[in-house]
Amino acid sequence: MLKQIEGSHAMAEAIALCRPEVICAYPITPQTHIVEGVGELVKSGALQNCEFINVESEFAALSVAIGASAAGARVYTATASQGLLFMAEAVYNAAGLGLPIVMTLGNRAIGAPINIWNDHSDAMSMRDAGWIQLFAENNQEAVDLHIIAFRLAEELSMPAMVCVDGFILTHAFERVDIPDQAQVDSFLPPYDPVQVLDPENPASIGAMVGPEAFTEVRFLAHYKQRQALRLIPEFCEDFAKTFGRAAGGLLRPYRTDDAETIVVAMGSVVGTIKDVIDEMRDAGEKIGAVALVSYRPFPVEALRDILKHAKHVVVVEKCISVGVGGPLADNTDGALRNLRDRPKLHSAIAGLGGRPITRESLKKLFHDAVHAPWIGPFFLDLNERVVGREIHRGRKVRRAGSTAENILKQLALASHLPPG
Amino acid sequence: MTDSTHAQNPAPSLKYYQKGTFTVGNRLVADAERAVQSSPERSNALTSGHRACQGCGEALGARYAIDAAMRATGNDMIAVNATGCLEVFTTPYPETSWQLPWLHSLFGNAAAVATGVAAAMRVKGKKTRVIAQGGDGGTTDIGFQCLSGMFERNDDVLYICYDNEGYMNTGVQRSSATPPAARTATTPALGPEPGNVFGTGKFVPKIAVAHNIPYVATATVADLHDLERKVIKAMGIHGARYIQINVPCPLGWGAPSSDTIKLARLAVECGLYPIFEAEHGRITAARKIRRRIPVRDYLILQKRYAHLFRNGEDDPRVARLQAICDAHIADYGLLGDDEA
Amino acid sequence: MFQSRIHGRGGQGVVTGAEMLSVAGFMEGRHAQAFPSFGSERTGAPVVAFCRIDDKEIRLREPIQDPDCVILQDPTLLRLSDVTSGLRPDGYLIVNTTKTFDDLHLRALVDKLPPGHAVIVPATELALKHVRRAAPNAALLGAFAALTGLVHFDSVLRAIHQAFPGKVGDANGAAAREAYDLVRTQENASHERAALA
Numbered sequence: 001m002l003k004q005i006e007g008s009h010a011m012a013e014a015i016a017l018c019r020p021e022v023i024c025a026y027p028i029t030p031q032t033h034i035v036e037g038v039g040e041l042v043k044s045g046a047l048q049n050c051e052f053i054n055v056e057s058e059f060a061a062l063s064v065a066i067g068a069s070a071a072g073a074r075v076y077t078a079t080a081s082q083g084l085l086f087m088a089e090a091v092y093n094a095a096g097l098g099l100p101i102v103m104t105l106g107n108r109a110i111g112a113p114i115n116i117w118n119d120h121s122d123a124m125s126m127r128d129a130g131w132i133q134l135f136a137e138n139n140q141e142a143v144d145l146h147i148i149a150f151r152l153a154e155e156l157s158m159p160a161m162v163c164v165d166g167f168i169l170t171h172a173f174e175r176v177d178i179p180d181q182a183q184v185d186s187f188l189p190p191y192d193p194v195q196v197l198d199p200e201n202p203a204s205i206g207a208m209v210g211p212e213a214f215t216e217v218r219f220l221a222h223y224k225q226r227q228a229l230r231l232i233p234e235f236c237e238d239f240a241k242t243f244g245r246a247a248g249g250l251l252r253p254y255r256t257d258d259a260e261t262i263v264v265a266m267g268s269v270v271g272t273i274k275d276v277i278d279e280m281r282d283a284g285e286k287i288g289a290v291a292l293v294s295y296r297p298f299p300v301e302a303l304r305d306i307l308k309h310a311k312h313v314v315v316v317e318k319c320i321s322v323g324v325g326g327p328l329a330d331n332t333d334g335a336l337r338n339l340r341d342r343p344k345l346h347s348a349i350a351g352l353g354g355r356p357i358t359r360e361s362l363k364k365l366f367h368d369a370v371h372a373p374w375i376g377p378f379f380l381d382l383n384e385r386v387v388g389r390e391i392h393r394g395r396k397v398r399r400a401g402s403t404a405e406n407i408l409k410q411l412a413l414a415s416h417l418p419p420g
Numbered sequence: 421m422t423d424s425t426h427a428q429n430p431a432p433s434l435k436y437y438q439k440g441t442f443t444v445g446n447r448l449v450a451d452a453e454r455a456v457q458s459s460p461e462r463s464n465a466l467t468s469g470h471r472a473c474q475g476c477g478e479a480l481g482a483r484y485a486i487d488a489a490m491r492a493t494g495n496d497m498i499a500v501n502a503t504g505c506l507e508v509f510t511t512p513y514p515e516t517s518w519q520l521p522w523l524h525s526l527f528g529n530a531a532a533v534a535t536g537v538a539a540a541m542r543v544k545g546k547k548t549r550v551i552a553q554g555g556d557g558g559t560t561d562i563g564f565q566c567l568s569g570m571f572e573r574n575d576d577v578l579y580i581c582y583d584n585e586g587y588m589n590t591g592v593q594r595s596s597a598t599p600p601a602a603r604t605a606t607t608p609a610l611g612p613e614p615g616n617v618f619g620t621g622k623f624v625p626k627i628a629v630a631h632n633i634p635y636v637a638t639a640t641v642a643d644l645h646d647l648e649r650k651v652i653k654a655m656g657i658h659g660a661r662y663i664q665i666n667v668p669c670p671l672g673w674g675a676p677s678s679d680t681i682k683l684a685r686l687a688v689e690c691g692l693y694p695i696f697e698a699e700h701g702r703i704t705a706a707r708k709i710r711r712r713i714p715v716r717d718y719l720i721l722q723k724r725y726a727h728l729f730r731n732g733e734d735d736p737r738v739a740r741l742q743a744i745c746d747a748h749i750a751d752y753g754l755l756g757d758d759e760a
Numbered sequence: 761m762f763q764s765r766i767h768g769r770g771g772q773g774v775v776t777g778a779e780m781l782s783v784a785g786f787m788e789g790r791h792a793q794a795f796p797s798f799g800s801e802r803t804g805a806p807v808v809a810f811c812r813i814d815d816k817e818i819r820l821r822e823p824i825q826d827p828d829c830v831i832l833q834d835p836t837l838l839r840l841s842d843v844t845s846g847l848r849p850d851g852y853l854i855v856n857t858t859k860t861f862d863d864l865h866l867r868a869l870v871d872k873l874p875p876g877h878a879v880i881v882p883a884t885e886l887a888l889k890h891v892r893r894a895a896p897n898a899a900l901l902g903a904f905a906a907l908t909g910l911v912h913f914d915s916v917l918r919a920i921h922q923a924f925p926g927k928v929g930d931a932n933g934a935a936a937r938e939a940y941d942l943v944r945t946q947e948n949a950s951h952e953r954a955a956l957a
Contacts, residue, residue, distance in 0.1 A: 004786035006779070021543045022536060051539040055532065056569035063529035063566060067500060067536025070523050073543060075536075093525050138819070168821050173779045173794035175786055197498045197521040197537060199548055206501075206524030207513035271819030358822045 001178050007139035007169045010176040011104060012037025014143040016047040017184040018102075018150045020076040021191075022068035024053045024061040028083040029116045030166035031106035035078050058083035062090035062101070069099040070205060072196040074150070077101065080166055081108035084122045088129075095130030095221065097206060098195070100153035100160070102146065103131075107267065107318075108166040109353040113404035117354020118166040119318035120267065123295070124327050130221050132160040132228055133296040134248065135266040139169050139176050144247030145293075147179070148235055150188055155231060156224050157194045163295075165268040167354070179243055187242045225297040232294055250299035252291045253306050255281060259288030261312040261370060262343075264303070264332050266292045269316060269350070269357050276362045287366060292328070300335045307336060310343045314369045316362070316380075318351040325349075325377035346373060350380035386410050463519075465490045470517040471509040475677025477667030477684060478506055478582040481641045482553065485580050485665065488648040490520060492655035493549045498523070498537050502530035502554025502563055505589040506582060528562035530554045531570040534577040542576070549655060550576065556583040556597035559664075560624045567624075571631035571660045578654045578661040581624065584669035592672040596622040599692070600744070601737050602724045604672070609727035618740060625696075628662040632701035635661040640695055641668070642685035646707065650697065666693045674723020686718040691745035694752040708756030709749070715742045761814040762910050763824045767843040768833030768897075771803040776923060777831070777897030778809035781904065783919035784911040785813035793818045806837055813910060827851060829908060831900050833883070835864050850874055854903050856883040856896045876950045879907055881939050890935040891928065898924075902936030906943035913940050 003010070011034050015023075023042065025035035041047040051068075055061045058079050065075045079087060084105060094101050105123055109115040123133060132152060136142035142164045149160040164170055195205060209217055229250065236248040254274055256262055263273055270291040280287050290306055292299075307313050313336070317328040324330065329347035336342045346369040351357045361381050368374070386407055394400045465486035472479035490497055498521045501507045507524045510517040525533045534552035541548045552570075554563055559581040570577055586604050587593040593606040600618040603609040607616040628636040634657045639647040647665060654661040668683040670676065675683055687693040688707070692715055695707035716738055719725040728735040749755055764781060768774035778794040785792035790813055797808035810824045829852040830844050837843050844853065844866075851873060855861070857880050861870045870878040881903045883896030891898070898920050905913040913936075920936055921929040 004783045004792060022539045024536070049543055051543045053535065053539055053573070055535075056565055056572075059529060060532040060535075060566050060569055063525060063532035064536035064539065066525050066529075067523070067533035067538075068540040069536070070533075071498065071537040071540035071544075073536075073540035089526055090529060097525070168795070171796055173782045173792070174818070175791055197523055199496050199498065199521055202519060202521045204511050204513075204516035204518050204522040204524075206507075206522075207511035207516065208508055209513065268821050272821045275820050356823050358825070359820070 001180070003176055003178055004173060005139075005176050005178070006033065007142060007164065007172050007174070007176075008033030009037045010139050010143050010178060011146060011164070011170075012041065013178050014146050014184075015076055015102075015104075016041045017179060017181055018076070018147060018188055019047075019074065020050055020102075021073035022051045022053065022065070022075045024055050024064040024068075024075075024077045026055050026058050026061045026079070026083065028058070028080050029106075030108060030118075030170045031078045031080040031083070031104060033170060034104055034106070038076070058087040059090055062087040062094060062103070065101045065103075066090060066094050066097065066099055069094070069101050070097065070195070070197050072191070072193050072198075074154075074191040075099075075101045076103070078104035078106065080106040081110055081116075081122045084126060085110065088126065091126050091129045091131065094159045096217075098157045098221075100150075100157050100191070100193075102149045102153055103159065103161050104146070105161050105163045106166040106170045107163050115353040116166075118168050119352045119354070120163070121319050121352075123161065123163045124319040124321070126161070127296055127327065130158070130225075131296060132156075132158060132225065132294070133163055134160065134293055135163045135295060136165075136169060137268060137270045137291055137293075139172060139174050140245075141247055141293075142169055143176055143178065144239065144243070144245075147184055147188060148232075148239055148248050151235055152228060152231060154191050155235075156228060158221075158224055158228075163267065168268045177245065183242055187239060228294070228297050229299055229302075248293050250292075250294045250302050251306070252293065254289045254291065256288035256290065256306055256310075258286055259310055260286040261288075261314065261366060262307055262310040263287070263289040263314045263316060263366065264292060264307075264328065265289065265316040266295060266328065267318070269318070272357060272359060273316065273362060276359050276366065279359070280363065280366065295328070295331075298331050298335070303332065303335045304339065307332070307343060308339055312346060312369050313343045314346045314348060314366055316348045316350050316357075316365070318349075320349045320352065320377065329377070344373065347377045348380050349377050355381060463487050463490055463495075465519050466510060467517045467519060469515070471512050472505070473669075473671055473677070475668075475670045475680040476505075476509075477641045477669060477680045478555065478584055479509070480644075480680070481582050481639075481647065481665040481667045482506055482510075482580075484641075484644045484647055485553075485651050485663070486520070486551070488651035489549070489551055489578070489655050492652045495520065496547060497521075497549045497551065498541075500525070500530050500534040500537060500550065500552045502552070502558030503527035503589075504555040504558050505584075506553065506555065508589060527558050529566050530558060530563055531577065531579055532566040534579070535570050535573070535575040538576045549578075551578045551580060553580040553582065555587075555589070556581060556585060557587045557589075557595040559583075560596045560622055564624075568627075568631070571628060571633050571662070574633060574659045576658050576660070578651075578663065580651075581662070581664040582667045583664050584667045584672060586669070586672050588669045588672040592669075597624070599741070601728060601735075601741060603727060604724070614727045615725070618737070621744075625662065625664050625698075629698045629701055629703065631660070633660040633662065634658070634700055636698040637663045638666070638693070638695050639663055640666045640684045640688050640693065642666075642681050642688060643695070643707070646695070672724070674726070675721055679721060683718070683721060686713060686721070689713050690715045690718045691749040691754055692718065692741070694748045694754060696752050703752070706752045706754055709754045710756065712749075712755065715745045761812055761818065761820075762828045762908075763826070764811045764813075764829040764831060764904070765824045765827040766809045766811070766831040766833060766897075766900075767837050768807055769803075769837070770805045770807050771895075772807075772833050773895040773897035774807045774833060775809045777833070777901060778811040780897070780916070780919040780923050781811045781901055781911070782813070783922055784901070784905075784915040785811075787915045787918055788911060790815055791818050797823065806840060829854070829904065831904065832856060833896050833900060835859070838864060838866075844869055847873075851877065852908050853878040854900055854907060855880045856900060858882045858885065875954050876947055877907070879903060879943050879946055881942060883935075883939060886935040886938050887932075890938070891931040895932075898932035899935040899939040902938070902940035903943045906940045906947065913937075916940075
């Protein structure tokens with residue numbers, strides 16, 4: 001049913017349709033509206049056979065999820081930013097134990113400085129944990145990916161994270177087609193665990209594994225994610241048949257057929273990028289884009305097949321791996337690694353801590369990639385004046401103070417407004 | 421604290437006057453009062469062949485606690501285990517000593533994982549009961565937040581803490597349950613104040629009582645009969661429950677393996693480890709001291725306190741530890757008719 | 761694509777206003793996107809919300825920098841920031857006030873807009889009268905429908921009732937209707953003036 005609805009509430013409705021049995025919640029902006037939404041559905045009785053547990057931390061949230069999942073329940077939780085870091089140990093543990101928990105990540109920056117706005121630093125911090133990571137471009141896809149994530153996670157017995165841009169999607173009111181229960185039921189079979197805590201058939205789960213077997217266990221985790229590369233397109237095709245619309249996939253090319261420049265990006269910024277590409281195409285430029293849906297597993301072959309004929313690849317990502325550059329650019333580079341005549345790769349870091357990514361800046365970026373290329377990661381819309389002053393101050397004065405506060409002071413002075 | 425004159429002694433009104441060993445054999449008590457361990461027919465949740473040290477108090481405590489719980493639940497039970505000695509020595513995979521479904525996730529989350537298991541059982545309409553267990557580090561330190569959350573929500577979980585007063589699994593470091601003055605690898609017997617600090621203490625059973633949960637008890641491997649009784653009682657109650665068992669660690673405490681039971685008994689008899697029960701926030705019973713001893717007699721047997729007895733005279737901090745014992749005795753009403 | 765930007769303060773229903781506007785667009789079978797200027801704003805702090813309406817899918821996620829319409833829920837914000845920044849030359853301006861454009865020093869800006877593209881509405885007074893709460897958002901949407909004609913007033917009314925079921929919806933609807941009528945009257949007068957001139 002078509003609804004004009006807030007992204008978070010649309011996701012809450014979709015998650016409820018997946019019939020989760022245990023939901024754990026701990027509040028953190030911007031994920032809160034989702035768990036509030038499912039909590040309301042549980043309290044009102046709209047979602048039956050579901051335990052909603054308010055816990056004392058994100059670490060506990062995922063730990064409760066681990067216990068419930070190991071005991072055979074379909075489990076859902078959500079977090080963001082600092083919350084993901086606070087549960088980090090359990091994030092790895094859930095993957096290591098092979099428990100098919102589905103978690104929404106309302107993507108948000110990581111402090112310090114504390115920042116509640118969107119970027120992908122949180123998701124990237126857990127990219128090696130062994131979770132499937134899917135990124136939504138809009139709220140329709142956010143809804144659809146949750147339904148697909150449950151099926152994928154349970155099929156592989158592996159946790160899945162649906163990454164949804166905080167505020168930009170979670171708090172946006174837009175048109176979403178909410179499926180009905182019969183559709184979801186026909187797509188998502190009841191959870192049939194591969195391992196379960198059962199007094200009738202007692203087993204010990206979570207034993208110590210030494211050097212004699214640890215490599216094999218890790219290999220199999222990697223192997224399972226590689227299986228997901230096959231299953232994701234398969235399930236998405238099945239999804240399209242059931243729901244009458246395409247969703248997810250490993251990645252989605254946009255006007256790449258004859259493109260000499262291809263932009264690679266994830267999440268909601270892809271929408272803005274598509275508008276820019278249309279504009280540049282109208283001006284005769286051969287440019288296209290790839291929306292990466294599945295970041296883990298990383299679709300190396302599929303991405304290479306699209307990028308290999310391009311001359312330039314511009315990676316736009318909302319994360320900086322400090323000291324190296326953009327992790328998505330690195331992974332994209334890896335996909336192009338063994339090509340004989342490979343495209344030039346241009347890495348751009350954009351939208352950190354919620355800085356708007358505008359069409360104007362993107363257009364200039366794509367133009368510069370071809371005509372005035374840079375070396376290393378390029379920080380889109382960086383206020384170079386402020387940065388320069390701060391570097392200068394650090395050189396001049398030993399006790400230069402806190403960088404974050406210094407920069408805020410500079411900006412306040414520049415705007416002639418009182419600080420704060 | 422309840423008035424000691426109202427505290428009931430749950431133990432049978434037997435007099436134990438056997439001197440010297442501080443142990444009492446089953447042969448001295450009536451058949452009905454004998455501990456289940458005397459029966460060859462008894463269940464065994466934790467099978468032999470595990471890798472615990474000789475004289476491990478935790479292995480003993482866990483075996484009797486889980487056995488009692490299995491009997492109480494007709495084996496319809498799941499255990500969640502925090503990281504620690506118990507977890508490591510019971511599951512040297514591919515072998516496992518557990519005869520019940522058992523899950524180990526992390527060091528600090530056993531209480532929360534158990535909450536999740538209990539929620540799954542509830543939503544699936546199963547009557548399966550859930551126990552979480554861990555050492556003092558996994559309970560009073562790193563697992564404390566999850567534990568408090570489980571208590572406060574009154575989740576249907578029995579949490580058992582095997583308190584050996586330190587991080588023994590990682591090589592005997594100090595925990596918040598390590599007694600003052602005790603030497604550990606991180607509180608060495610060096611400097612003007614050797615051993616652990618005299619802090620304010622963190623006795624989690626009292627914190628559990630402050631959560632007003634249905635049942636809290638302390639127990640000791642020196643009295644397995646009492647331990648079993650408490651576990652069975654706990655399994656007859658729904659909601660959050662907490663039992664903390666004093667389990668001597670020969671390695672960490674620096675004592676012969678053969679002295680585990682003796683040390684556990686002396687810890688009770690000197691008043692350092694009060695054994696009590698509480699229901700819904702009120703202390704309902706305290707185990708009376710049978711034959712009071714000075715704390716010195718308990719300390720001097722353990723190498724972790726050896727620095728208190730150097731140079732032929734007692735360190736003044738022995739008196740401070742005695743004062744802690746005296747306060748426990750007064751607060752919990754630990755003196756029975758014979759000692760009062 | 762028609763882009764609107766609403767400026768107000770926390771507690772004035774700025775975000776709800778943008779959402780209701782998007783629902784009104786949706787009810788007419790169009791694509792609409794509403795989103796707030798995300799932040800941890802407390803009651804009274806400046807808040808901005810955005811709404812795009814188009815006949816095709818809206819993919820753009822940048823904040824609205826060149827609005828077709830600015831709705832100013834609280835004119836005291838004029839002293840704090842450039843709330844009309846980027847307003848298109850053929851754009852619309854709706855200001856919640858009992859003062860005049862001259863009082864607010866907006867005359868120069870208003871004169872640059874096409875005649876009849878700027879209105880003042882005593883939306884807070886209308887809200888107090890009908891809803892008994894100083895939430896001018898519904899009334900301003902009524903004014904928006906009258907001024908821009910982008911959405912029908914009926915759609916606005918339905919969106920208001922969806923957001924506020926029952927009596928509160930009726931009250932907000934009444935405020936919106938009075939604002940709608942007020943602006944229609946002003947517009948007619950202005951057209952007559954233009955015709956005479």
